[in-house]
Amino acid sequence: MAEPDEAHPEAVISPSTVPSTSEPKEYPPLTRTATALVAPAPAPAAPSNRGGSRCLKRLQVQGADVKALPKKDYPDVADPVAVEGPLGGVRYHYRGKREVHAVMDCSLAAALLRAGPILKRFGIEKVIHYSALRPGARVARSGRISGHASGKAIDLGEFLGKTHLKVEKDFGVVRRGAPPCPPPKTARELPLRQLVCALADANLFQVLLTPNYNADHRDHLHLEVTASTASTYLR
Ligand SMILES: [Zn+2]
Secondary structure (H helix, E strand, O other): OOOHHHHOOOOEOOHHHOOOOOOOOOOOOOOOOOOOOOOOOOOOOOOOOOOOOHHHHHHHHOOOOEEEOOHHHOOOOOOEEEEOOOEOOEEEEEOOOOHHHHOEEHHHHHHHHHHHHHHHHOOEEEEEEEEOOOOOEEOOOOOOEOHHHHOOEEEEEEEEEOOEEEHHHHOOOOOOOOOOOOOOOOOOOHHHHHHHHHHHHOOOOOEEEOOOOOHHHOOOEEEEOOOOOOOOEEO
16 A cells, blocks of 8 residues: 555645744743832743643543643644544554654544544444644645644544445545535445545534545545534535
8 A cells, every 4th residue: 555645635745844833932021010029920831731631631531542742742733642542432543654643633532532423333443544643744736734734634544343444445436526425325335425424414523525525535534623613624
């Protein structure tokens, strides 16, 4: 199988050209008041994921084996986590060579956890993914920053359990640019399309791209969470 990055639209660009979205190095000067003898409040501490974010704690309360990662190692990820066990009863297995690609933002892990019951309904216990975080990733044609750059997108290639669905083989007839839902009537296409449409209906992800989107997505579903949950883009 080809190295996922070669097949994917969001080519990884060189780190030197990646715009840094890390926190500012300096904070604004402290305001001096008339009560000069009162010591100024200490500068706020640098953001740290130590102890875990609210998102992480919520996942852990729900039994997910998710660990906080040092923010300094993943400056473009708001809340970097390592997923070490199932999310919502489904295991996510990264198939690739770079460990960094298995890292994700906690908000994505939370959406995957909530997607668990949907996947289980289809008899799925394990998902093979090709990457979540890809530092500096950009969308090939537009050049805009990809959701992968902040660990908020994941590319799912295969679904295993009672069934084995492979996006490349089981998506069925591809109609570029057409919405993949509602699912077609053809039996062969049905399970994977039904799954895509069930995930879309659940409103857990704001961007869902399938092989219908373009040739770069012929072998995976791209699921992405965004800051705005007002709309869903599905192709
Ligand atoms: Zn993707």
